[in-house]
Amino acid sequence: MNSEISTLSEVIKRIKxxxxxxxxxxxxxxxxxxxxxFSPKLYLLxxxxxxxxxxxxxxxxYYQTVCYQIPCAILTTTINQNFVFRLPLMFDHxxxxxxxxxxxxxxxxxxxxxxxxxxxxxxxxxxxxxxFPFERRTSGLSSDEIMEILSMLSRLAMDYQITIVVLADTTxxxxxDEDSYRPDDSHLCLPPEAKEExxxxxxxxxPEYYGITADESGxxxxxLSEIIVGSVVCNLCFDKSRAxxxxxxxxxxxxDNITRRLFS
Numbered sequence: 001m002n003s004e005i006s007t008l009s010e011v012i013k014r015i016k017x018x019x020x021x022x023x024x025x026x027x028x029x030x031x032x033x034x035x036x037x038f039s040p041k042l043y044l045l046x047x048x049x050x051x052x053x054x055x056x057x058x059x060x061x062y063y064q065t066v067c068y069q070i071p072c073a074i075l076t077t078t079i080n081q082n083f084v085f086r087l088p089l090m091f092d093h094x095x096x097x098x099x100x101x102x103x104x105x106x107x108x109x110x111x112x113x114x115x116x117x118x119x120x121x122x123x124x125x126x127x128x129x130x131x132f133p134f135e136r137r138t139s140g141l142s143s144d145e146i147m148e149i150l151s152m153l154s155r156l157a158m159d160y161q162i163t164i165v166v167l168a169d170t171t172x173x174x175x176x177d178e179d180s181y182r183p184d185d186s187h188l189c190l191p192p193e194a195k196e197e198x199x200x201x202x203x204x205x206x207p208e209y210y211g212i213t214a215d216e217s218g219x220x221x222x223x224l225s226e227i228i229v230g231s232v233v234c235n236l237c238f239d240k241s242r243a244x245x246x247x248x249x250x251x252x253x254x255x256d257n258i259t260r261r262l263f264s
Contacts (some may be wrong), residue, residue: 016051020237023070023123027111027247032199033232038124038163041199044153045126046168046188047078051204052225052238052245057126058090059245064124065095071231073100075110076128090244107152114156127153143191150190150197169251170203181210183228203228206238 022036028058031037035164047053057074087094100117104110114125130149131141141149150166157164160171170187183203185195205228207213225238227243232251237245 016022016186021161024068026060026067027227027234027245027249029234029236030202030227031231033227033229033234038165039199040161040163042150042157042197043163043165043199044168044188045165045204046170046183046201047204048170048209050181051206053204054088054128055228055238056129056186056204056245057165057167058087060123060245061099062091062124064096065098066093070123071098071100072124072126073122074126074128075113076101077106086139086243088096090242091202107149111117111152111156114160114162118162122162124165127166130166130168135164147178147193147197150194154197154199165202166200169174170228181205181207181212182226184262186256200229224248 022038022039022042023040024037025032025034045053045057061074061087064072066083087096091190100120100122102113102117117125117238153166154162155161169189170183173188182205185201188201189193207215207224207226213220213222223237223240225236226233235248237246237248239251241244
């Protein structure tokens with residue numbers, strides 16, 4: 001009996017510790033299918049090009065920093081004026097001064113930067129491209145180089161108890177069958193052994209991206225997006241006019257407010 005009580009106690013303690021180390025994605029509906037949000041591990045945020053990976057990343061950062069006061073950082077290959085100017089267009093009062101950004105020429109500099117910003121309290125780090133530490137390269141990365149980066153990032157996430165999210169492309173757009181448009185692990189442009197380093201992959205699927213404007217029931221899909229985590233899906237709204245993601249309820253609230261202002 002004592003050993004059973006001790007075992008249950010350890011399980012409860014571990015669950016509470018895991019909950020304590022969860023960092024919200026900024027979207028309650030996404031948190032719900034991820035058992036409370038991000039764990040201190042390595043994640044992929046994957047979709048076809050121009051599907052909205054950067055938009056979802058920046059939307060997450062907005063809510064994490066503004067609503068939940070979670071310090072975030074972006075490691076990017078292309079910090080430029082267009083990138084910076086995009087942020088205030090997505091949300092009013094985007095907290096640019098509260099988001100750390102940097103580039104780095106190699107893996108050693110990347111690790112040093114991550115250690116430095118962790119000391120400043122950063123809990124969630126986004127990397128917009130796996131070529132981040134090889135920004136001067138003109139050719140693609142080899143499988144060994146990809147595995148080296150993922151392995152290092154996975155260890156850093158575990159050692160520093162932070163979340164690291166890497167944006168990655170899929171190849172779904174090359175399929176001709178509509179039923180194959182919804183992405184899964186087979187569409188990732190990564191070596192098969194990469195799964196061992198990645199805790200979880202978050203896929204974005206927007207039907208209208210492929211010209212699908214209604215679902216099987218005839219309901220409109222314009223502006224709707226599926227965020228897929230394993231076999232579970234949550235729906236968010238993609239606000240194309242401002243290239244951002246919103247909770248569906250928030251989008252409906254904004255629409256109601258606009259309607260009231262028009263007719264008041």
